Amino acid sequence: MLDDAYVSSLNTPSELTPVDEHRAKVAALLRRTPVETRPLADCLGLALATDLVAPISLPSFDNSAMDGYAVRSVDLTEASAEQPVELPVAEDIPAGRVDVPPLQPGTAHRIMTGAQLPPGADAVLPVERTDGGTDKVRMFAGVQPGKHLRRAGEDVAHGTTVLTAGTRLGAAQLGVAAAVGAAELPVHRAPRVLVLSTGSELVAPGEPLQPGQIYESNGLMLSAAVREAGGEPTLLRFVPDDVEAFHAVLAEHVASADLLLTSGGVSAGAYEVVKDALQGNGVEFSKVAMQPGMPQGCGRYRDAFAVVTLPGNPVSSMVSFEVFVRPAMLAAAGHADTTRTVKQAALAEPLTAPAGKQQFRRGIYDPDSGSVSLQGAPGSHLLGSLAKANCLLTIREDITELATGSIVDVMLLD
Ligand SMILES: Nc1nc2c(c(=O)[nH]1)N[C@H]1C(S)=C(S)[C@@H](COP(=O)(O)OP(=O)(O)OC[C@H]3O[C@@H](n4cnc5c(N)ncnc54)[C@H](O)[C@@H]3O)O[C@H]1N2
Ligand code: MOO
Numbered sequence: 382m383l384d385d386a387y388v389s390s391l392n393t394p395s396e397l398t399p400v401d402e403h404r405a406k407v408a409a410l411l412r413r414t415p416v417e418t419r420p421l422a423d424c425l426g427l428a429l430a431t432d433l434v435a436p437i438s439l440p441s442f443d444n445s446a447m448d449g450y451a452v453r454s455v456d457l458t459e460a461s462a463e464q465p466v467e468l469p470v471a472e473d474i475p476a477g478r479v480d481v482p483p484l485q486p487g488t489a490h491r492i493m494t495g496a497q498l499p500p501g502a503d504a505v506l507p508v509e510r511t512d513g514g515t516d517k518v519r520m521f522a523g524v525q526p527g528k529h530l531r532r533a534g535e536d537v538a539h540g541t542t543v544l545t546a547g548t549r550l551g552a553a554q555l556g557v558a559a560a561v562g563a564a565e566l567p568v569h570r571a572p573r574v575l576v577l578s579t580g581s582e583l584v585a586p587g588e589p590l591q592p593g594q595i596y597e598s599n600g601l602m603l604s605a606a607v608r609e610a611g612g613e614p615t616l617l618r619f620v621p622d623d624v625e626a627f628h629a630v631l632a633e634h635v636a637s638a639d640l641l642l643t644s645g646g647v648s649a650g651a652y653e654v655v656k657d658a659l660q661g662n663g664v665e666f667s668k669v670a671m672q673p674g675m676p677q678g679c680g681r682y683r684d685a686f687a688v689v690t691l692p693g694n695p696v697s698s699m700v701s702f703e704v705f706v707r708p709a710m711l712a713a714a715g716h717a718d719t720t721r722t723v724k725q726a727a728l729a730e731p732l733t734a735p736a737g738k739q740q741f742r743r744g745i746y747d748p749d750s751g752s753v754s755l756q757g758a759p760g761s762h763l764l765g766s767l768a769k770a771n772c773l774l775t776i777r778e779d780i781t782e783l784a785t786g787s788i789v790d791v792m793l794l795d
Pocket of ligand 1: 578582653761
């Protein structure tokens with residue numbers, strides 16, 4: 382297990398960059414992606430670039446909420462199961478009929494759900510309250526004026542903003558855009574993110590492992606995280622700890638990308654390929670006051686493209702993505718909401734934390750009890766624990782221990 386006190390003793394607080402400072406640096410690196418007009422079917426998950434003002438009302442005309450009969454409610458005042466009122470059925474109005482004649486007093490129009498209400502009708506009697514007749518209909522109940530109707534504009538009024546710029550276009554948002562007649566929408570293009578893992582110990586899943594080798598997992602994990610955050614990832618073939626090989630991959634791919642995300646090769650060892658390749662080329666490396674995720678780097682490589690270098694330990698990589706990259710990517714892609722939901726929860730067990738570093742512990746938040754329990758130890762290699770967690774507990778840098786029942790912030794991961 383990681384010895385918090387020992388690790389903390391390696392870095393004096395003045396050497397460490399505050400988490401917020403690094404977050405702002407990463408956010409400033411990513412430029413807004415361009416606006417494109419796309420068919421609705423290609424907009425899922427993207428952010429709307431300008432307000433969508435409704436060119437029509439929803440509903441756009443008064444219509445029936447039930448299959449039944451459009452009536453004048455005064456004609457049914459006396460209707461009951463014992464003494465039905467019989468009316469001639471003057472018209473049949475299926476949904477989609479565009480020429481709807483007015484309803485004359487003492488008559489009914491058979492009408493279907495969503496069909497235009499005839500002028501003169503003030504209510505719909507559901508078919509279940511009638512004998513279902515087509516020439517004449519017997520009505521077994523009265524109906525209040527206004528009953529079973531859907532009024533024009535009661536959902537969305539013509540000329541009002543139905544979706545604001547920055548809204549993430551999910552299923553319901555695309556639905557309402559289609560409902561007001563939009564065939565295409567202006568959206569911010571998804572950020573294109575290259576994901577490159579480094580390490581001579583890495584082997585592709587599915588291939589045999591030699592002692593001392595491990596399966597490459599950060600690349601796939603970060604690509605998935607990029608996609609979940611609304612980006613378009615390209616997972617590059619991982620490279621060994623070899624600066625030439627690293628540069629060769631960069632030369633081949635970066636022209637098309639908004640961001641290069643690397644993992645590994647940034648700490649204090651003898652073979653730090655990412656640091657060796659990028660230092661002095663516009664990328665700065667620092668130790669951030671957090672755990673996991675201390676060794677970080679970011680910048681614009683030779684002024685050409687944005688780079689964020691994440692530490693290789695898998696949990697450090699993922700936590701760093703959550704804390705720095707996800708919000709920056711969402712902002713670059715025009716999303717108004719760039720943060721995860723944060724809840725306050727009562728600790729189900731005590732914990733200790735290293736002094737001077739913001740700690741992100743993996744946890745399981747129980748929304749019913751409002752409590753959170755720790756999932757696994759603090760070690761940044763414990764990917765199995767991360768995979769079971771549903772939240773990150775964020776512990777301020779000035780806190781070194783907390784008792785059971787203490788209230789902590791938990792960032793929900795979904
Ligand atoms: N003397 C010091 N040693 C270390 C320090 C330090 O400050 N002084 N920092 C430690 C911390 S904290 C972290 S985090 C790691 C970060 O190191 P790197 O970013 O250089 O990452 P690597 O050394 O390449 O790998 C660390 C660890 O993660 C595994 N790894 C790397 N890439 C992948 C991948 N794509 N998939 C799965 N696992 C991966 C790698 O095998 C190592 O076990 O440095 C500490 N050391
Ligand atoms: O800061 Mo490292 O990311 O703890 O493992």
